[in-house]
Amino acid sequence: MAAIESHGLRKAFGTTVALDSIDLRLEEGRILGIIGPNGAGKTTALNAILGLTPHEGTLQVLGRNPWTQRDQLMRDVAFIADVAVLPRWMRVSQLLDYVAGVHPRFSRDRAQGFLAKTAIQPDAKIRHLSKGMVTQLHLALVMAIDARLLVLDEPTLGLDSLYRKQFYDSLLNDYFDRSRTIVVTTHQVEEFQDLLTDVIFMDRGRILLNSTIEEYEARYLELIVHPEQVAAARALKPIFERQLFDRGILLFDHGDRQQLGALGDVRTPSIADLFVAVVGQAPGQIGQSQGATR
Amino acid sequence: MNTPANTAPTSLGAQAIPSAAFSMTRPFYWSVQRELWENRSIYIAPLAAAAVFLIGFLISAIHLPRQMRTLSAPALHQTIMTPYDFVAGLLMLTAMAVGLFYCLDALNGERRDRSILFWKSLPVSDATAVLAKASIPFVVLPLITFAVTVAAQWIMLLLSSAVLLGNGLSAGTLWTQVHLIPMSLMLLYHLITVHVLWHAPFYGWLLLISAWARRAAFLWAVLPIIAIAFVEKIAFNTSHFATFLGDRLGGGAEAMTMPGSMPIDPGVHITLGRYLSSPGLWIGLAFTALCLAAAVQLRRQRGPL
Numbered sequence: 001m002a003a004i005e006s007h008g009l010r011k012a013f014g015t016t017v018a019l020d021s022i023d024l025r026l027e028e029g030r031i032l033g034i035i036g037p038n039g040a041g042k043t044t045a046l047n048a049i050l051g052l053t054p055h056e057g058t059l060q061v062l063g064r065n066p067w068t069q070r071d072q073l074m075r076d077v078a079f080i081a082d083v084a085v086l087p088r089w090m091r092v093s094q095l096l097d098y099v100a101g102v103h104p105r106f107s108r109d110r111a112q113g114f115l116a117k118t119a120i121q122p123d124a125k126i127r128h129l130s131k132g133m134v135t136q137l138h139l140a141l142v143m144a145i146d147a148r149l150l151v152l153d154e155p156t157l158g159l160d161s162l163y164r165k166q167f168y169d170s171l172l173n174d175y176f177d178r179s180r181t182i183v184v185t186t187h188q189v190e191e192f193q194d195l196l197t198d199v200i201f202m203d204r205g206r207i208l209l210n211s212t213i214e215e216y217e218a219r220y221l222e223l224i225v226h227p228e229q230v231a232a233a234r235a236l237k238p239i240f241e242r243q244l245f246d247r248g249i250l251l252f253d254h255g256d257r258q259q260l261g262a263l264g265d266v267r268t269p270s271i272a273d274l275f276v277a278v279v280g281q282a283p284g285q286i287g288q289s290q291g292a293t294r
Numbered sequence: 295m296n297t298p299a300n301t302a303p304t305s306l307g308a309q310a311i312p313s314a315a316f317s318m319t320r321p322f323y324w325s326v327q328r329e330l331w332e333n334r335s336i337y338i339a340p341l342a343a344a345a346v347f348l349i350g351f352l353i354s355a356i357h358l359p360r361q362m363r364t365l366s367a368p369a370l371h372q373t374i375m376t377p378y379d380f381v382a383g384l385l386m387l388t389a390m391a392v393g394l395f396y397c398l399d400a401l402n403g404e405r406r407d408r409s410i411l412f413w414k415s416l417p418v419s420d421a422t423a424v425l426a427k428a429s430i431p432f433v434v435l436p437l438i439t440f441a442v443t444v445a446a447q448w449i450m451l452l453l454s455s456a457v458l459l460g461n462g463l464s465a466g467t468l469w470t471q472v473h474l475i476p477m478s479l480m481l482l483y484h485l486i487t488v489h490v491l492w493h494a495p496f497y498g499w500l501l502l503i504s505a506w507a508r509r510a511a512f513l514w515a516v517l518p519i520i521a522i523a524f525v526e527k528i529a530f531n532t533s534h535f536a537t538f539l540g541d542r543l544g545g546g547a548e549a550m551t552m553p554g555s556m557p558i559d560p561g562v563h564i565t566l567g568r569y570l571s572s573p574g575l576w577i578g579l580a581f582t583a584l585c586l587a588a589a590v591q592l593r594r595q596r597g598p599l
Contacts, residue, residue, distance in 0.1 A: 052414060052597060074417040081411035085598075087332070088407065094331050101324030102418050142415075 001063055003028045003149055003181035004049060008057035011044050018044040020205035021057070028148070029178045031195055034185040035275055036202035042185040045202070046153050049183070050079055062148055075104060078142040079151035086134055088127040092120060099141055111144035114174070132163040139167060143175045150175070152184045156191070164191045171195070189272045199271060203279045217268050221255040224248070225264035233263050240277030251277045321418045325426030326434065329400075335392055336430060340438050343388040344446040347381050348453075355454050359461040374471050377450060382443050382481055386489060389439040393431040397500035398511045400427040401593060408598040420593045424501070428586055431497040436485045444478045487549035487569055495542070495578040498585030505592040508599055548572045 002025050009022040018041045026032050034042050047053040051066030051073060059066060064073045086095070092115070100108045115122070118136045126134060135155070142150060156164040168191055176182060184192060199216060201209040211219070225233050230248040234241070236259065238250035251269055252260060260266045269277075330336060354377075361373055401424070404410040413423065451472055455465035503515040523536040549569040569575065 047597070050415075054595070071417060071419040074415070079415045081415065085408045085411040087404075087409040087412065089332055094328075098324050098328055099416065101327070102321040102416050104417070 001028065002026060002060070003030070004059075004061050004183070006057060006059040009045070009048060009059050010056040011041075011048060011053065012056075017205050019048065019055070022205075022207055024200075024207070024210070026181065026183070026198065028181050030197045031176065031182045032184070032198040032200060033189070033192060033196045033271070034183065034200045034202055035187065035189055035271065036185075037187065037279070039204070040202040041205040042202055043153055044205075046079075046081075046151055046183070046185060050077065050151060076148045077151065078145045078147040078149075079153070080138050080142055080155050081153050086126050086138055088125075090126050091122075092124050092126065092137065093122045095126070095137070095141070096122075099145075103145060105146040106141075107144045107146070111140050114140035114143060114170075132159055135159055135163065135167060139170065143170070148180060150180060150182045152182070154186055155184065156186070156188060161191070164188065168192050168195055189275065190270070193271050196271075201275055201278055208278050209274075216271075216274075219254055220269050220274055221252045221257060221260055222267050222269035222273065223250045223252060223255070223260045223264050224267070225250065229263045233260070236260065249273075318422065321422050322426055325418060325423055326429055329427060329430055330434070333396055333430070336396065336434060337438055339392050340385050340388050340442045343384055344381065344442050347384055348446060348449060351377055351381075351450055352453055355457045358454055358457055359463055362458065362463060362467065370467075371471055374468065378447050378472065378477065381446050381450070385439050385443045385446070386485075389435045389489070390493075393435050393497060394500065396430055396435075397427075397497050398504050398515060400430070400501060401505035401589060402507060402511050405596065405599045410593075410598055420590045424505075424586060424590045424593060428497065428501060432490055432494065436490050439489070440478075440482055440485055443481060444474070447472075447474055447477065483549070483564065487566075491575060492542070492549075492578065494582040495585070498582035498589075502585040502589045502592075505589040505596070542574075542578070548575070 004024060004026040006022055006024045009019055009024070010017070011019040020041075022045065034045065036042050044053065048055040048059055049061050049066055051061075051070035054067050061073060062076050066073055090098075096108055096111055099106050099111075112122075115137070118133065118140070120129065120133050120137055126137070129137065139155075156167050159167070171182070172195055184195075186192065196213055198212050199209070200207055200211075223233055223238070224244075225248045227246055227248065230250075233248065233250050236252065236255065238255075239253045240251040242249050251274065257266055361370065365373060404413060451468065451474060454468055458465045458468065500515055504511050507514040519539065523533065523539075526535050527533055548565065550564050
């Protein structure tokens with residue numbers, strides 16, 4: 001069964017189209033990264049998947065319609081919408097009591113095991129925790145839920161890079177076991193590039209690239225060449241070109257590895273670099289790209 | 295991909311049996327518990343009001359021995375009974391004030407601080423969440439009012455008995471005048487018929503506005519009512535709407551006939567049949583149900599502010 005399957009998924013707010021006919025199929029056991037600038041429609045897509053907003057078109061999450069069957073779906077789905085949403089007035093112990101009370105698949109022991117590795121005290125109020133600790137706490141909660149689908153919307157926004165790395169490390173080491181599905185949106189691509197099995201680029205409500213990492217690595221090549229080879233490399237029709245010091249860096253779609261290897265160093269481009277090539281702007285930039293999509 | 299597809303239905307089926315019982319009562323219980331954690335004024339305010347009153351009562355009890363000796367029987371009865379009525383009324387007013395502010399914030403605060411995204415990440419339906427919040431004015435506050443009032447009245451009776459005994463007087467007159475158990479039963483009846491059922495539309499309306507308003511929920515709750523009364527006054531020079539609201543707020547009079555001003559006086563006659571057959575009760579409850587249903591839909595559709 002597909003974890004997520006959609007056909008013609010569409011969502012408009014007034015005249016603004018946030019999701020423009022999205023077709024998507026994600027099998028269970030995958031880790032999907034949805035990458036796009038602010039305003040690309042990532043959060044709207046996640047909200048539709050989580051049943052937080054009605055939508056047009058068909059959408060099935062774990063075989064259910066998320067809008068009409070949300071209450072049942074939420075037993076199998078966990079999500080972190082944003083780091084700042086844990087209720088600030090609550091104590092850590094109350095939070096554990098509450099989640100243990102309402103969630104049939106929450107293991108309090110597991111959550112306490114994760115928390116024991118942090119500096120978070122059980123009687124601390126959430127408002128007195130640092131931003132990094134709140135994220136650790138929220139991650140400990142969701143990792144203690146035996147969910148089939150975990151959705152993370154910009155989970156590490158506002159965290160420094162040390163916490164970001166810890167976050168993804170524990171997600172991969174302590175949680176992911178190939179039977180769960182994880183969907184992450186972010187525009188801080190670097191930290192979690194190695195985690196993904198699938199990647200989607202979104203911009204202005206559309207999917208510009210939808211690929212498994214294997215396909216991605218087979219398809220896209222980055223060639224680093226000395227200036228004297230640039231003209232020859234250009235003849236092979238790169239999709240993007242940039243300069244780094246005196247070297248030319250050219251991106252190829254379906255390039256011939258041997259042919260390119262004769263001109264310079266060939267490697268797999270980073271997701272962030274490919275994003276710039278495909279979408280025409282860095283993933284962290286505010287939307288409204290200048291029509292550079294192709 | 296075949297393995298998870300084949301195992302998923304069986305594991306879901308196994309989950310379905312305990313979760314059916316799990317699905318409603320436990321999330322509801324914990325949702326109410328959560329409201330009490332967040333809004334401690336629900337029980338602190340009545341306790342504080344009762345404590346302040348008891349201090350005042352203790353000081354005034356100094357005069358009791360003299361009053362027992364000098365006052366005529368009817369005047370003495372009045373003097374003895376007034377504080378018992380007064381503490382009940384004080385705690386009812388406190389609960390109404392707490393209920394008002396609680397309801398206005400109940401569905402608004404969670405959107406304002408974005409914690410609604412966390413609450414919605416858990417398997418608690420919007421209906422459960424809204425009903426848990428509605429249970430505060432409809433169940434929790436009346437029960438607390440009842441318990442604190444009865445406790446305060448027992449403390450008052452024991453305190454004044456101690457004062458009389460300390461002055462070498464008998465407390466017997468006091469105990470024949472004050473009938474705490476019938477008073478408690480009348481209080482419970484009054485709380486259910488008036489403060490829960492008759493006032494229900496107010497709380498329903500406040501919860502609806504709390505779910506709907508982006509900000510200034512208090513103004514949105516009050517201004518339309520004032521506007522309707524005002525327009526009616528200008529247009530027709532009548533004040534039916536204002537009278538109607540006043541009757542509703544002070545009302546529930548169908549539930550009993552009272553010789554005195556307070557519902558817990560002895561001699562009050564319960565008229566449950568008249569109360570249950572008054573259309574106002576059922577119209578009010580239907581309005582409340584509509585407000586709550588609308589609040590559930592609003593909570594479902596709206597995200598954080």
